Amino acid sequence: MGKTKVALAGNPNVGKTSLFNVLTGTRQHVGNWPGVTVEKKVGETTYNSEEIEITDLPGTYSLTAYSIDEIVARDYIVDEKPDVVVQVVDATNIERNLYLTTQLMELGTKVVIALNMSDIAESQGIVTDINRMREFLEIPVVKTVAKKGQGLNELLDVVVEESKKKTLHIHEIGYGNDIEKDISELEFLLEKDENLYKHYPLRWLSIKILEGDNNVLAKIQNSQVKDEVDEYLKKIDTDYYEALMADRRYGTISSVVSQVCTGCIHKVTPSDMIDRVLTNKYLGLPIFLALMWGAFEFTFSLSAPFMDLIDKGFVWLAGFVADNIETAWLASLIGDGIIGGVGAVLVFVPNIFILFFLLSILEDSGYLARAAFIMDKVMYSIGLQGKSFIPMLMGFGCNVPAIMATRTIEDHKDRLVTIMITPFMSCSARLPVYVLLGGAFFGKEAGTVIFGLYVLGILVAVLTAKLFRSTILKGDPAPFIMELPPYRIPHLTTSLMHMWDKGYTYIKKAGSIILVGVVVVWLLASLPFGVEYGSANSLVGTIGHLLEPLVAPLGFDWKIAVSLVLGFVAKEIVIGSLGTLYGTGEGSGLMERLQADPELFALNSLGLMVFILLYMPCIATVGVVKQETGSWKWTLFSVVYGIAVAWIFAFIIYQGGLVLGF
Numbered sequence: 250m251g252k253t254k255v256a257l258a259g260n261p262n263v264g265k266t267s268l269f270n271v272l273t274g275t276r277q278h279v280g281n282w283p284g285v286t287v288e289k290k291v292g293e294t295t296y297n298s299e300e301i302e303i304t305d306l307p308g309t310y311s312l313t314a315y316s317i318d319e320i321v322a323r324d325y326i327v328d329e330k331p332d333v334v335v336q337v338v339d340a341t342n343i344e345r346n347l348y349l350t351t352q353l354m355e356l357g358t359k360v361v362i363a364l365n366m367s368d369i370a371e372s373q374g375i376v377t378d379i380n381r382m383r384e385f386l387e388i389p390v391v392k393t394v395a396k397k398g399q400g401l402n403e404l405l406d407v408v409v410e411e412s413k414k415k416t417l418h419i420h421e422i423g424y425g426n427d428i429e430k431d432i433s434e435l436e437f438l439l440e441k442d443e444n445l446y447k448h449y450p451l452r453w454l455s456i457k458i459l460e461g462d463n464n465v466l467a468k469i470q471n472s473q474v475k476d477e478v479d480e481y482l483k484k485i486d487t488d489y490y491e492a493l494m495a496d497r498r499y500g501t502i503s504s505v506v507s508q509v510c511t512g513c514i515h516k517v518t519p520s521d522m523i524d525r526v527l528t529n530k531y532l533g534l535p536i537f538l539a540l541m542w543g544a545f546e547f548t549f550s551l552s553a554p555f556m557d558l559i560d561k562g563f564v565w566l567a568g569f570v571a572d573n574i575e576t577a578w579l580a581s582l583i584g585d586g587i588i589g590g591v592g593a594v595l596v597f598v599p600n601i602f603i604l605f606f607l608l609s610i611l612e613d614s615g616y617l618a619r620a621a622f623i624m625d626k627v628m629y630s631i632g633l634q635g636k637s638f639i640p641m642l643m644g645f646g647c648n649v650p651a652i653m654a655t656r657t658i659e660d661h662k663d664r665l666v667t668i669m670i671t672p673f674m675s676c677s678a679r680l681p682v683y684v685l686l687g688g689a690f691f692g693k694e695a696g697t698v699i700f701g702l703y704v705l706g707i708l709v710a711v712l713t714a715k716l717f718r719s720t721i722l723k724g725d726p727a728p729f730i731m732e733l734p735p736y737r738i739p740h741l742t743t744s745l746m747h748m749w750d751k752g753y754t755y756i757k758k759a760g761s762i763i764l765v766g767v768v769v770v771w772l773l774a775s776l777p778f779g780v781e782y783g784s785a786n787s788l789v790g791t792i793g794h795l796l797e798p799l800v801a802p803l804g805f806d807w808k809i810a811v812s813l814v815l816g817f818v819a820k821e822i823v824i825g826s827l828g829t830l831y832g833t834g835e836g837s838g839l840m841e842r843l844q845a846d847p848e849l850f851a852l853n854s855l856g857l858m859v860f861i862l863l864y865m866p867c868i869a870t871v872g873v874v875k876q877e878t879g880s881w882k883w884t885l886f887s888v889v890y891g892i893a894v895a896w897i898f899a900f901i902i903y904q905g906g907l908v909l910g911f
């Protein structure tokens with residue numbers, strides 16, 4: 250016997266991925282906001298010698314799909330036909346969640362309900378009688394707490410049992426005489442095409458046709474009964490039918506809910522009270538900014554002593570290499586190249602760890618979703634929807650998943666604008682550059698300068714959106730109703746896991762791509778043979794001097810020019826290559842050596858930070874822009890636009906500062 254195929258479906262933010270993780274022992278990203286998972290993920294587990302393949306799907310409210318992530322979920326359920334669909338239901342909100350259940354039942358899928366977040370429901374005094382729920386819906390219901398791994402065995406028992414059942418009892422929702430008549434007439438029509446009734450339940454197809462579901466209508470267009478169905482559709486108003494049928498489903502659901510659940514009727518929760526302050530019209534934005542500023546200040550001051558320690562360690566190591574390795578070129582490769590370059594990048598590990606720990610706490614508590622809510626109005630006024638703010642927020646971590654997260658945006662133009670502006674969000678790879686230069690030239694003000702850079706990134710994104718919306722991507726944003734997840738006490742292990750994942754990725758990068766980068770810089774700085782290391786006559790000097798005129802108006806010298814070019818691969822390489830070019834020695838860290846360079850001072854280092862903030866993030870981001878837009882034209886445009894904006898801002902800062910006499 251083959252594997253049993255199980256899909257995890259359900260509304261957004263109900264704990265599907267959490268359940269997937271505990272079932273398969275993997276660690277996919279979970280987050281306290283709707284729309285974390287945008288692609289399907291497959292994993293496996295064995296239960297009582299039964300092999301089970303589990304697919305985690307993006308959240309969806311119904312099987313009528315609008316955005317790309319919803320289409321992924323729906324296509325999987327409709328076309329791949331998993332043996333059993335486990336619908337994860339939020340026990341604190343069954344009324345809304347059951348809408349999807351009705352659709353799954355209509356599709357004739359074997360459904361098992363995992364009544365998740367039972368812990369929260371209990372604490373809110375919501376009591377669901379699962380036996381009655383089973384009776385009413387005629388499908389199995391199991392209570393789970395995905396976060397703590399409770400109820401898994403019982404769930405798997407039921408899933409395996411369901412998968413073995415031969416026949417399926419379909420619980421039908423009655424739509425009233427008129428609609429039922431249309432449904433049977435359509436069923437009669439569709440029966441003529443074998444391809445259709447072999448693959449889909451006819452009742453479901455008929456209902457979807459009456460609702461005017463585009464995806465199903467497309468299937469009909471390729472069938473033998475196309476003309477007859479088209480003819481039939483002429484005499485009905487699908488919008489009216491869709492609303493009427495939704496009404497019927499909600500009617501059925503509320504009668505079920507009132508029978509099985511006490512305490513399900515919405516009352517004012519603690520979350521609502523907190524929200525009165527945190528999402529207040531006047532207080533919301535200042536609180537958000539204050540929290541972000543606090544996060545950066547905290548990251549900066551808390552990590553400083555650790556950075557210092559690591560820095561001292563590398564300085565010592567460089568000295569040790571210089572004293573003990575006799576072969577000059579080898580000493581230079583290890584000392585100047587590897588320790589100077591990779592060491593300079595590793596110094597920032599504490600920053601990355603702390604920042605991600607803080608962001609993860611904000612995310613898990615539910616606050617980041619509020620940030621999107623607060624920004625919704627601001628976003629709308631610049632021609633975007635609140636949904637666009639979620640990718641932008643994720644961009645603070647890494648632009649690559651952030652750009653993929655735009656899949657939750659239904660409107661094509663909205664999505665394109667969001668993809669174009671997300672790279673301006675300052676990702677974690679850029680942070681070390683700010684810490685280095687800010688620390689070297691702004692002393693105590695560094696935290697504020699860094700915060701300012703993050704805000705500048707948001708501003709440039711916002712202005713860009715406004716510009717695009719009034720020129721190349723004209724149009725109004727689609728209206729969007731944001732669903733706020735409840736506040737939860739952040740889970741320490743989840744946050745530590747996030748922190749470790751990000752920190753470890755950073756360390757791995759230092760040992761791979763950055764290592765390669767700095768060795769290349771070292772080679773360029775040492776060749777041709779006999780030349781003085783990193784001098785104007787070396788290869789890197791020649792290349793740098795060729796590039797210098799391009800960035801001279803910004804106050805950058807040739808070393809910076811070379812580092813910026815290499816920074817196209819990844820932003821950390823800017824530091825790695827500066828570390829290599831400035832070399833090691835004299836018992837000082839990179840920060841001191843930058844300070845000692847007469848060519849570098851507060852004004853042009855600020856310009857440099859801004860340039861690094863705004864120009865193309867990295868190769869991986871370019872790749873994902875191509876993948877998500879499917880267009881080289883937009884990809885190229887995004888790169889060129891970023892560089893141009895970066896150049897203009899750095900120019901204004903440097904030349905403006907000079908004029909003002911800084």
Ligand SMILES: Nc1nc2c(ncn2[C@@H]2O[C@H](COP(=O)(O)OP(=O)(O)OP(=O)(O)O)[C@@H](O)[C@H]2O)c(=O)[nH]1
Nearest residue numbers: 262263264265266267280284285286308366394395
């Ligand atoms: N208290 C409690 N929290 C849970 C439970 N299951 C999940 N969570 C939390 O709920 C939030 C959402 O979990 P996810 O697993 O990302 O939800 P999802 O359904 O995959 O969400 P999308 O991918 O956005 O559709 C996270 O903060 C989880 O830690 C549970 O049983 N109890």
Ligand SMILES: [Mg+2]
Nearest residue numbers: 265266285286
């Ligand atoms: Mg998920």
